[in-house]
Amino acid sequence: MEDTRPLLLEVEDLKTYMFLDEGTVHAVDGASFSVRRGETLGIVGESGCGKSITARSIMRIVRKPGKIVNGKILWHRTPPSPGNLGQTLDLTTLPEQGEEMRNIRGGEIAMVFQEPMSSLSPVHTIGNQIMEVIMLHQKVSKQEAREKTLLMLNQVGMPQPSRIIDRYPHQLSGGMRQRAMIAMALSCHPDLLIADEPTTALDVTTEAQILSLMRRLQEELGMAIMFITHNLGVVAQMTERVIVMYMGRVVEDASVDDLFYDPKHPYTQALLRSIPRMGSKALGEHTRLASIKGTVPDPFNLPKGCPFHPRCEHAMPGICNVIDPGVTQVGPNHTTRCHLYGDPSQVIPLESKTPASSVA
Amino acid sequence: MAKYILKRILYMIPTLFVISIISFAIIQLPPGDFLTSYVATLRQQGEDIDATAIKALEEQYGLNQPIYVQYGKWMRNILLYGDFGLSFEWRRPVKDLIWERIGLTVFISLLTILVTWIISIPAAVYVATHQYSFLDYLISFISFVGLGTPGFLIALVYLWIMLSVFGVNAAGLFSEQYINAPWNWDKIVDMMSRIWAPVLILALDNTAGIIRTVRANLLDELNKPYVETARAKGLKERILIWKYPVRVALNPFFSTVGWTLAALVSGETLVAVVLNIQTSGPLLLRALTSQDMYLAGAFVLLLSALTVLGTLISDILLAIADPRIRLEG
Numbered sequence: 001m002e003d004t005r006p007l008l009l010e011v012e013d014l015k016t017y018m019f020l021d022e023g024t025v026h027a028v029d030g031a032s033f034s035v036r037r038g039e040t041l042g043i044v045g046e047s048g049c050g051k052s053i054t055a056r057s058i059m060r061i062v063r064k065p066g067k068i069v070n071g072k073i074l075w076h077r078t079p080p081s082p083g084n085l086g087q088t089l090d091l092t093t094l095p096e097q098g099e100e101m102r103n104i105r106g107g108e109i110a111m112v113f114q115e116p117m118s119s120l121s122p123v124h125t126i127g128n129q130i131m132e133v134i135m136l137h138q139k140v141s142k143q144e145a146r147e148k149t150l151l152m153l154n155q156v157g158m159p160q161p162s163r164i165i166d167r168y169p170h171q172l173s174g175g176m177r178q179r180a181m182i183a184m185a186l187s188c189h190p191d192l193l194i195a196d197e198p199t200t201a202l203d204v205t206t207e208a209q210i211l212s213l214m215r216r217l218q219e220e221l222g223m224a225i226m227f228i229t230h231n232l233g234v235v236a237q238m239t240e241r242v243i244v245m246y247m248g249r250v251v252e253d254a255s256v257d258d259l260f261y262d263p264k265h266p267y268t269q270a271l272l273r274s275i276p277r278m279g280s281k282a283l284g285e286h287t288r289l290a291s292i293k294g295t296v297p298d299p300f301n302l303p304k305g306c307p308f309h310p311r312c313e314h315a316m317p318g319i320c321n322v323i324d325p326g327v328t329q330v331g332p333n334h335t336t337r338c339h340l341y342g343d344p345s346q347v348i349p350l351e352s353k354t355p356a357s358s359v360a
Numbered sequence: 361m362a363k364y365i366l367k368r369i370l371y372m373i374p375t376l377f378v379i380s381i382i383s384f385a386i387i388q389l390p391p392g393d394f395l396t397s398y399v400a401t402l403r404q405q406g407e408d409i410d411a412t413a414i415k416a417l418e419e420q421y422g423l424n425q426p427i428y429v430q431y432g433k434w435m436r437n438i439l440l441y442g443d444f445g446l447s448f449e450w451r452r453p454v455k456d457l458i459w460e461r462i463g464l465t466v467f468i469s470l471l472t473i474l475v476t477w478i479i480s481i482p483a484a485v486y487v488a489t490h491q492y493s494f495l496d497y498l499i500s501f502i503s504f505v506g507l508g509t510p511g512f513l514i515a516l517v518y519l520w521i522m523l524s525v526f527g528v529n530a531a532g533l534f535s536e537q538y539i540n541a542p543w544n545w546d547k548i549v550d551m552m553s554r555i556w557a558p559v560l561i562l563a564l565d566n567t568a569g570i571i572r573t574v575r576a577n578l579l580d581e582l583n584k585p586y587v588e589t590a591r592a593k594g595l596k597e598r599i600l601i602w603k604y605p606v607r608v609a610l611n612p613f614f615s616t617v618g619w620t621l622a623a624l625v626s627g628e629t630l631v632a633v634v635l636n637i638q639t640s641g642p643l644l645l646r647a648l649t650s651q652d653m654y655l656a657g658a659f660v661l662l663l664s665a666l667t668v669l670g671t672l673i674s675d676i677l678l679a680i681a682d683p684r685i686r687l688e689g
């Protein structure tokens with residue numbers, strides 16, 4: 001089925017490296033994917049595969065010793081309409097601290113983090129922290145910002161918003177804090193919400209509540225969501241499309257149905273097998289993706305060829321350990337980076353890879 | 361909050377009681393007393409003093425009574441009349457000797473704390489946010505040197521430079537014509553023009569330590585997720601650094617005001633002796649060496665009480681600064 005929603009974000013061959021004394025870690029190493037307006041994209045992969053650094057790269061809040069060294073992050077600020085090409089910015093070219101990037105950050109792209117306890121300042125009230133972002137991005141008085149904050153707290157289902165607004169984070173439960181975080185992120189009605197494992201630190205019941213809250217808010221506000229998680233159950237519940245990351249790159253990009261019923265990349269297949277049972281019980285649990293044969297290679301000594309070949313059951317000697325696979329189209333809106341699905345002699349070099357925008 | 365403060369004030373009472381006993385004990389501890397050494401001095405100078413005269417002196421100072429009676433009398437006079445007894449050495453009421461000096465001590469200490477913070481906090485923030493930069497190394501180097509150089513040495517060097525280069529006698533807090541003059545506007549102006557040297561020297565002594573602690577605290581806080589949240593809001597880096605991690609990193613400092621005061625009062629002694637400043641330190645030192653017990657006792661008592669008060673103030677500051685404290689109070 002053709003997706004006709006306009007593109008919102010395109011990440012092309014993004015490379016974000018960590019320059020450590022011991023060597024360079026390729027935290028994100030040529031990741032490409034896109035997000036459409038209103039779409040929910042899931043990002044899964046083992047711990048350390050670069051999910052969070054990808055998110056930080058998009059927000060342009062990568063800290064030293066990290067640095068974006070290559071690629072484009074195209075932000076389609078306004079969608080094209082008849083007679084109007086729309087406005088597109090390459091975020092990698094904007095100064096990190098410049099006004100434009102600061103307007104986008106928090107205003108157009110917002111983020112929710114994993115730890116609801118430590119992600120809020122312990123010495124400022126919930127209200128102070130939410131009002132701050134509203135006043136930063138909208139021209140409103142303090143009083144108006146407070147009213148907007150109350151509305152937002154109400155919208156995220158916070159009990160007794162008028163009392164909670166003057167409370168400090170330590171006075172709230174984990175679920176309430178995450179609701180406050182979500183209220184803060186959505187208070188400026190961003191076009192894209194990046195949720196970096198927003199429910200990992202919560203218990204199962206609270207997780208279910210937060211997930212249904214996020215689905216409801218998406219219906220009400222229409223923003224796109226990038227949902228980063230370890231939990232394939234959450235992916236199944238929350239997302240329309242999924243990208244699977246391995247060692248800083250996207251190894252498979254598919255609709256949720258294709259991913260679960262027709263996974264192509266051996267890594268994705270292994271991931272799915274690592275879930276004990278795709279029954280209803282397993283869905284709610286935090287399934288850590290750790291039970292795949294072998295371990296993630298030493299980040300300072302990357303394997304030659306396909307980074308997954310040392311752990312891959314189908315590795316083809318002479319090919320997989322020599323040539324880095326390019327992106328192969330394996331179905332409509334379904335791509336993977338694996339030699340099993342293409343003639344390795346005809347690998348599409350990354351540079352001339354068809355951009356996601358023209359695939360649509 | 362009011363309840364918390366009230367509770368803390370009530371807690372102070374037993375503490376102050378113990379302090380008063382210790383102050384009294386300390387001055388009773390050394391073998392011999394003022395009278396013994398006084399008599400010894402007189403004898404050395406060839407004066408003849410007979411037993412009845414000594415007895416009369418003992419009577420006059422109450423030295424022949426049991427210790428707890430002496431303590432009781434001492435405390436009663438302090439609490440009821442603000443009378444700290446007589447200074448044997450100066451032959452004047454203790455209260456005439458100490459108030460101006462204690463006032464000056466508190467003033468210099470508070471000013472020093474203020475100057476210390478004004479210098480060290482921005483320096484620490486800069487150093488923590490520019491780790492491994494040239495200035496980071498430079499400030500770290502200076503603060504290592506500062507940590508290792510005693511304040512009185514800097515004071516000596518300062519005096520020497522002032523004298524040999526500018527021909528100015530920088531010792532003392534007042535120019536000659538004001539030393540014994542009553543307080544007036546000109547005297548205050550004169551004092552303020554001289555006070556910055558001891559304050560800076562004392563402040564330098566402390567900045568090194570504070571820079572290192574704040575830097576370490578702040579480096580911890582900078583990696584906390586709430587800083588990233590603030591960054592993700594689109595705040596300017598400098599604004600968010602000061603509003604969030606610096607704010608949290610400084611919290612422990614409110615709790616150190618108390619003992620910073622105490623440390624200043626004692627650390628100030630040597631610098632004050634060298635610079636010839638009439639604060640309490642030099643006088644206390646002298647009272648202790650000459651076993652002028654009521655004077656020494658009054659100092660120990662008042663300075664300890666000040667420290668307890670300082671601790672109370674810092675606890676209240678901390679409770680205001682850190683909402684997590686309040687509930688536990």
Ligand SMILES: Nc1ncnc2c1ncn2[C@@H]1O[C@H](COP(=O)(O)OP(=O)(O)OP(=O)(O)O)[C@@H](O)[C@H]1O
Nearest residue numbers: 018025027046047048049050051052053054065299
């Ligand atoms: N500040 C840092 N210094 C050095 N290396 C880092 C830093 N932050 C991340 N990395 C490295 O970058 C790689 C990607 O990290 P990232 O946080 O994006 O992983 P992730 O996929 O989000 O993992 P998780 O699921 O555990 O959150 C990892 O190998 C990590 O060790």
Ligand SMILES: [Mg+2]
Nearest residue numbers: 051052053196
């Ligand atoms: Mg992560």
